[in-house]
Amino acid sequence: MARAADLVEREAGRLAAALRPEGLAVVVPGCPGWTLADLARHTGGVHRWARAALGTAPDGSPGGEPSGPPDDDAVPAWFAVGAGELVAALASLSPAAPCWTFAAAEAPATAAFWARRQAHETALHRWDAESALAAAGLAAAPDPATWLGEDVAADGVAEVADVMLPRQVRLGRTPALPGALALESPSGRSLLGGAGAPQPAAELRGPAPALLLLVWGRTTLDAELATGRLALAGSRDAAARLLSGALTP
Template sequence: MQLLEAIDVHADGLKRAACAAGPAAPVPNCPKWTVDELVTHVAFVHCFVVGLAVNRPAKPAPPPGWDDVLGWWDGQRLALREALSRDPEALAFSPYPGFASTVGDWTRRMAHETAIHRLDAESALEDGPKTRFSPEFANDGIDEFLTYLTPRLGNRADVRVTTPERTWTLGEPAAEVDGAADDVYRALWGRPHRASVTGDLAPLAAP
């Protein structure tokens, strides 16, 4: 699956789960959020990245009300696809001091941001779909988390991460994560998983 297509696929899955659960449903993967707050966050991020991708950063203002947020998000998804359909090597605005970003970087970031939050929306369902990510997509997500996102957030990465397909060793490993790529991907993002974890992953925590 191409990353631009992945944004659409996972956003569709997220929206299906969110609408089935309803706006007031709690999100077990993110205990501080309701489904409404989750969807508003995702819509905000998609809108924010539209501005970054076209070098016109702005602070989005999601509308109040569930139906209005869903409609606004639909519009932002169309705008996001158009903004990310540009040359992937084109420079884009970076909110991370000292780090450059390209359109391709934001495409990758949004593919994985949306995929992880799809899992969150599905966790709000009592009998939700058992989404699993392909090794190709999950390994790319692990690499994006460790080599792109972590340093830009200023987090310390002293970890060894192993899947059947790849190994990453960063710093002087104080923690190790081992398992199927899908489970390791979830573990790094602090979602339920079946990976083996030794040591503390807290220094890697993403917001």
């Protein structure tokens, strides 16, 4: 899983670079109620949890997510250690290595699940961190259309459609979508919802990085249509309705 480990390492490195001492108390618009230090505690805890899951049998339990150090100044170094341990674990394993996951029937219980999940988890929170610094006037704003590679972002959109949304429905966090919404980019096409639907009620087309931010709630349909980053075919009301649920945790 060298490429997956490289992706996690790259995104973790960019997030680590955003953990500047002067920015740790900055609020994170994409994660209401969190500061940048809180975001790093969460992501570092998830990295450690995923590392534990990689060493846990499919029918076992990796335990809970570590909470991280209470002192904000200690968070960047703690984050870097956890990211390094996760990258090393991913690089050492076959994608087919069995392990515990939370995906139930949506994906095989193998190390490949965590390689994919942590690449997208880390990338999204890197966006959150860079956007928070930009909102505070401490950095340039990332471009929603190019902040992540097309292929990686398209896989992130597919993960939401095929893994995250079905899990949300299975756990009762959101009802099954009343129809289907197609999401098409130069790198792929995914379908949100649509069990038994003859065709999508609407289709959104545009850069996969912008579509990924949309399905994770980091931007809105109105904003993306207003900027022209995304184009809509079909019913706008239907698209808004299908995007309004808790598609992700």
